Amino acid sequence: MKVLITGGGGFLGRRLAARLLQRGTLGNAESREEKIERITLFDKIPVSGFDDPRIRVVTGDASDPATLDEIVDAATDSIFHLAAVVSSQAEEDFDLGLSINVDVSRRLFEACRKLGHRPKVIFTSSLAVYGGALPELVRDDTALAPKSSYGVQKAIVELLLSDYRRKGFIDGRVFRLPTISVRPGKPNKAASSFASGIIREPLNNAPSVCPVKPDEQLWLMSPRQAIECLIHGHDLGAEAFEPWPVLNLPGVTVAVREMVEVLGKVAGEAATRLIRWEIDPTIQRIIHSWPTRWDMSRARQLGFEGDPDFESIVRAFIKDDMAG
Amino acid sequence: MKVLITGGGGFLGRRLAARLLQRGTLGNAESREEKIERITLFDKIPVSGFDDPRIRVVTGDASDPATLDEIVDAATDSIFHLAAVVSSQAEEDFDLGLSINVDVSRRLFEACRKLGHRPKVIFTSSLAVYGGALPELVRDDTALAPKSSYGVQKAIVELLLSDYRRKGFIDGRVFRLPTISVRPGKPNKAASSFASGIIREPLNNAPSVCPVKPDEQLWLMSPRQAIECLIHGHDLGAEAFEPWPVLNLPGVTVAVREMVEVLGKVAGEAATRLIRWEIDPTIQRIIHSWPTRWDMSRARQLGFEGDPDFESIVRAFIKDDMAG
Numbered sequence: 001m002k003v004l005i006t007g008g009g010g011f012l013g014r015r016l017a018a019r020l021l022q023r024g025t026l027g028n029a030e031s032r033e034e035k036i037e038r039i040t041l042f043d044k045i046p047v048s049g050f051d052d053p054r055i056r057v058v059t060g061d062a063s064d065p066a067t068l069d070e071i072v073d074a075a076t077d078s079i080f081h082l083a084a085v086v087s088s089q090a091e092e093d094f095d096l097g098l099s100i101n102v103d104v105s106r107r108l109f110e111a112c113r114k115l116g117h118r119p120k121v122i123f124t125s126s127l128a129v130y131g132g133a134l135p136e137l138v139r140d141d142t143a144l145a146p147k148s149s150y151g152v153q154k155a156i157v158e159l160l161l162s163d164y165r166r167k168g169f170i171d172g173r174v175f176r177l178p179t180i181s182v183r184p185g186k187p188n189k190a191a192s193s194f195a196s197g198i199i200r201e202p203l204n205n206a207p208s209v210c211p212v213k214p215d216e217q218l219w220l221m222s223p224r225q226a227i228e229c230l231i232h233g234h235d236l237g238a239e240a241f242e243p244w245p246v247l248n249l250p251g252v253t254v255a256v257r258e259m260v261e262v263l264g265k266v267a268g269e270a271a272t273r274l275i276r277w278e279i280d281p282t283i284q285r286i287i288h289s290w291p292t293r294w295d296m297s298r299a300r301q302l303g304f305e306g307d308p309d310f311e312s313i314v315r316a317f318i319k320d321d322m323a324g
Numbered sequence: 325m326k327v328l329i330t331g332g333g334g335f336l337g338r339r340l341a342a343r344l345l346q347r348g349t350l351g352n353a354e355s356r357e358e359k360i361e362r363i364t365l366f367d368k369i370p371v372s373g374f375d376d377p378r379i380r381v382v383t384g385d386a387s388d389p390a391t392l393d394e395i396v397d398a399a400t401d402s403i404f405h406l407a408a409v410v411s412s413q414a415e416e417d418f419d420l421g422l423s424i425n426v427d428v429s430r431r432l433f434e435a436c437r438k439l440g441h442r443p444k445v446i447f448t449s450s451l452a453v454y455g456g457a458l459p460e461l462v463r464d465d466t467a468l469a470p471k472s473s474y475g476v477q478k479a480i481v482e483l484l485l486s487d488y489r490r491k492g493f494i495d496g497r498v499f500r501l502p503t504i505s506v507r508p509g510k511p512n513k514a515a516s517s518f519a520s521g522i523i524r525e526p527l528n529n530a531p532s533v534c535p536v537k538p539d540e541q542l543w544l545m546s547p548r549q550a551i552e553c554l555i556h557g558h559d560l561g562a563e564a565f566e567p568w569p570v571l572n573l574p575g576v577t578v579a580v581r582e583m584v585e586v587l588g589k590v591a592g593e594a595a596t597r598l599i600r601w602e603i604d605p606t607i608q609r610i611i612h613s614w615p616t617r618w619d620m621s622r623a624r625q626l627g628f629e630g631d632p633d634f635e636s637i638v639r640a641f642i643k644d645d646m647a648g
Contacts, residue, residue, distance in 0.1 A: 094491060132567050143467040145568045152487040156480050163476040167418060243456050244469050
């Protein structure tokens, strides 16, 4: 198996690579476990920190038309396409969002089509594809009316992937990730960045700003569980993704207030006092447009599992990302 | 008012231009009727047959990046974007479909954005955006799962337009047309071409092939009514298109068998014997995936009207297109 991870330097890309190296195998086109021989980590800045002969690091500009033809080679079996401009950034810079989130994805599908052997392409989408008036319970086939450029761009690529799949050019699958929390590292420009920050920073004894009201609800998944779901989704047979290749992954619904309560329980009341509440109307509006109640029957039927609760998400972060 | 019609040489484009010339006015940005000073008919082949000083004919390749910047000028108030590769052709030639149906639309929106004055952009979409398992009654906000490249491409542009609108770059509106019948002229590569051919050809004493079963149902609108709806939709205020700028237009549900019965009633039994039934599995599959029962409450609330029945559609064709 030869695997490509775009956005390989991002925190999900790195974590996916580490987990794949640890597993050593991945389901091939016939869903049989096969040895992983190569993992290409592609990103715009060099990916470092991997000391394994199976890792190949390629650095380049995905928006340069030649780049993808170079990294998607005849031996490529599977691609995890994680490279993206995050939500707030796509909202601020409309052109950059379209270029990276839409055009690069299309160019990637096109590079795969040229190979002729129908590689697996795993694309991560987002709950930001939803918006507007939503039913009580959001289903995989609830209509999309995104209220952000990021959501529009993800929805466009979902459609594009479905057609590349239908035409037999790629074995594409789309997984809509809940908001990932707790992310390690620094805050980013995602509207949901605070959903990690209000836990991560206080746990590291640093202050954090919460830009939304305490009663806002979020739909969350730990990085650990997200990686397991992407690998599970990769390994399933193509028939699992008929008639439509887009699946919402199972998350945990939690109010921001409850997140802070869990923080207090796990790290003590002092930690919660490191959070300053300062509503940002733009972020508040975006977050409020995201749905929080989901019908997970199809995902569960296909064997996808979410985190049991928010406390276990916090404890997973402490174990996975705060070692030492 | 200065108006641009892309696909201005197509039969809807020509008919729209003729109707606008006849009306002489169009609602401006404040929905007040204003004199039409110029109608630019843009198409890939020269549009002829108009003898009116208000008509400007521009011929060019829309997929050439410079072209749209040229025809969308600072004086452009309103654009009817009708240029498209039809369904069967988009299915046969994947790249051509993406190029004309998606890339040209995006380039057009981009040219409008550069103007800075938020022109009205009327985009015609199609019931082909639907597919798969559908509810009994299709609504404007029923989820899209298109089963054809044409449907995917139209759905992508709907999303793109919604974001250009939300960002304040254009005053965009999308109207999903029922299958247009009876089209004048020759058969085309649309999967639904027969929906006009089985009436038009026998009325002209010529043979016609019906590629779908008699019990297939269609959702139809006359060209005359489609034009009235596009103009009505243009003239409505921007607030009518909140929160989502996509609207299904009202059609008439009719089985192919009933269409032939109406033909017999209007033109005599001999006419119906000019139809040869020869099922084309590809066309049968595409047509069968299109929905036929629709919730028209939003369209009607906004004042859109469909044809009363299929017989009046046929009689409109005879009156409008068979004169002499």
